[in-house]
Amino acid sequence: MTATPDIWLRFETPQGARAGYVAGESIVPIAGDMFGDWAADGDPVPLATARLLPPVIPPTFYACGINYAGHCRTAADEFGLDHDKTWPRTPEIGYRAQSAIIGPDEPIVLPADVPPNVQVEAELAVVIGKRCKHATLANALDHVFGYTIANDVSARGWQFADRTFWRSKNADTFKPLGPWIRRDVDLDALVTRVLVNGDLRESFPTNAMIFSIADYIVAMTRYITLVPGDVIIMGTDGHAPQIHAGDRVTIEIEGIGTLSNPVQAEAA
Amino acid sequence: MTATPDIWLRFETPQGARAGYVAGESIVPIAGDMFGDWAADGDPVPLATARLLPPVIPPTFYACGINYAGHCRTAADEFGLDHDKTWPRTPEIGYRAQSAIIGPDEPIVLPADVPPNVQVEAELAVVIGKRCKHATLANALDHVFGYTIANDVSARGWQFADRTFWRSKNADTFKPLGPWIRRDVDLDALVTRVLVNGDLRESFPTNAMIFSIADYIVAMTRYITLVPGDVIIMGTDGHAPQIHAGDRVTIEIEGIGTLSNPVQAEAA
Structure with missing residues (x-):
């Protein structure tokens, strides 16, 4: 894991889509905006079993x-x-x-x-x-x-x-x-x-x-x-x-x- | 004003864009989703002086x-x-x-x-x-x-x-x-x-x-x-x-x- 995370994604949770970054074999969920202000928020999730979503829904x-x-x-x-x-x-x-x-x-x-x-x-x-x-x-x-x-x-x-x-x-x-x-x-x-x-x-x-x-x-x-x-x-x-x-x-x-x-x- | 509001819009506030509906000469701000679950939320705002925004930003x-x-x-x-x-x-x-x-x-x-x-x-x-x-x-x-x-x-x-x-x-x-x-x-x-x-x-x-x-x-x-x-x-x-x-x-x-x-x- 680097100081600035390298790999970003969105994944499914029972509460809906969340964004996070990859640290080792885990996804660290974030609160906030991956393009702006964010902070790690909640327990890491195993990457291998997560259902990944489109990593971004583009405005255009x-x-x-x-x-x-x-x-x-x-x-x-x-x-x-x-x-x-x-x-x-x-x-x-x-x-x-x-x-x-x-x-x-x-x-x-x-x-x-x-x-x-x-x-x-x-x-x-x-x-x-x-x-x-x-x-x-x-x-x-x-x-x-x-x-x-x-x-x-x-x-x-x-x-x-x-x-x-x-x-x-x-x-x-x-x-x-x-x-x-x-x-x-x-x-x-x-x-x-x-x-x-x-x-x-x-x-x-x-x-x-x-x-x-x-x-x-x-x-x-x-x-x-x-x-x-x-x-x-x-x-x-x-x-x-x-x-x-x-x-x-x-x-x-x-x-x-x-x-x-x-x-x-x-x-x- | 009807039971189901007729006119819906978005307007600028110091805290950012808000949605609402028109009741007489006022905008009633809402919390929630104008297309789904919503409720009136906050004080009405005079329609005449509000800065209106595009009423919707379409996904597509x-x-x-x-x-x-x-x-x-x-x-x-x-x-x-x-x-x-x-x-x-x-x-x-x-x-x-x-x-x-x-x-x-x-x-x-x-x-x-x-x-x-x-x-x-x-x-x-x-x-x-x-x-x-x-x-x-x-x-x-x-x-x-x-x-x-x-x-x-x-x-x-x-x-x-x-x-x-x-x-x-x-x-x-x-x-x-x-x-x-x-x-x-x-x-x-x-x-x-x-x-x-x-x-x-x-x-x-x-x-x-x-x-x-x-x-x-x-x-x-x-x-x-x-x-x-x-x-x-x-x-x-x-x-x-x-x-x-x-x-x-x-x-x-x-x-x-x-x-x-x-x-x-x-x-x-």
Whole structure:
């Protein structure tokens, strides 16, 4: 355990959701605000048996567009576009919905009429810790609290059929987030791996982005105020593996943790 | 004053934001949750001198696409499209950002480099009161708590330049909301009026939508769970008036209230 705790999370208790930090094999519950004033409060809870919740519910949930060279090429091929058509010219942000968020081990539920080809997008999720407008490249990362993992589940059949991403990316349960927020992270050492039913399907260096986290924060905060708890998911690389009911999808970011969720069909 | 209060709002106090309801010329503060269990708590406050806040901060902030015949035609003309290109085929929802919300009388601040042609879109805002999935046309409106007013401020110059609406519709201060939530509303009697500097610029019957509120709730909740406090803005009709720094824009929905905001240029 360090003086400033490294790993922060939310977990279920009989009295509702609580926040805490990891100390050894335990969770130390806190009172107050993990982004502001807090104090340890109550008995530690064993980490191994706790039911973890999404580590943060973002006031606004931001999503980068295509932000890795490999995914840029595969997305172009998949939709029959020229490669230079999908290459992003500027850091342009989009949105995901709070309504779609689930936590670690919660099932991703495929809607009854979802078209074939639902894919996993493994993404680094940046959690904002300090209010921020007109950030600079030099100070942008000072406003970051830490990092977690997002699965930007995407129903490709709906993605171009709909005017927005409301079904393709924001159907209930399509945004797993977790397992926790890690603060002490060496971005350049992170490696993202995607496993379906335990088989490694994709792997990439997490920080090999087209536009960096700082690039995005600078571009966004020219017009938008970021606040503590806001989340920015940074895009994915390579091929996004397909998932089907009965699968278990696991995203590991070496240096952060593991986010794993079963996949189910919607009950009739 | 009725047994079930009709008008609900949030207002500023020295201790922070509070919720309450209107009784005569006063606000009665409450403890608890306006969408659930609450009780009057503390001395009434004069309504006339209270500083009103956005009446709700939606967990997810939904926005209908083009949803009125008149706006469908003007949007097509403005962007040089065929009228049948802009006519919506299905109720398809989009999103707005919590970060952009301001309350009554707060200034709409035009970013320093915003392109010309920033427009007002006067919209009915539906506030959800009960958790809701797989709603039917018969029960959809049972999940509505009440109605308020939104100004879906839109920078047209950014609207087609950007991949998403992040700057055009979600720049800081671009989503005025208020002044309060009215529960006892006759939808078919509502009339929306837009005034700039006191001049009436547009007027339309608020409920003359292409897809009704119930149509939208049914379509959305096939895939998405709505929760108390979620807001759906229903689109606008007619011509969306331009605004400039120094203007005051007022949206009146007869039967709900008046949402008025000054317009400023961003400080250099």
